[in-house]
Amino acid sequence: MIIVLILLLSVNGEQNKKEDEDIYGLIINILCIKDLLTNIAKAAKDIRKITNEVEQKIFQQDPIKLRLMKTIKHKE
Known part of the structure; x- marks a missing residue:
């Protein structure tokens, strides 16, 4: 059970890291x-x-x- 929890936290952490990297890349591109x-x-x-x-x-x-x-100005 503890191993499954650690694996889930690890996967969630990697997903958050990937999302942060994507957001950081977008910010750099905008700048x-x-x-x-x-x-x-x-x-x-x-x-x-x-x-x-x-x-x-x-x-x-x-x-x-x-x-x-000058000619144009005189004709006006």
Whole structure:
């Protein structure tokens, strides 16, 4: 009887350990996904900033576009 009880406790302990490992794995995956999404959001902000800087430099250095912008403003 004691042996059966020990075996049942052992099996139950292994099942609990497996469930804990599964939950731990899920938590790690969620944290990794959160980090990945955070990095993507940061990269998107950086890309937007660089795009705006490039656009400003193009407008500053291209007289045709500047003339076009002035013409559009005068017609409004």
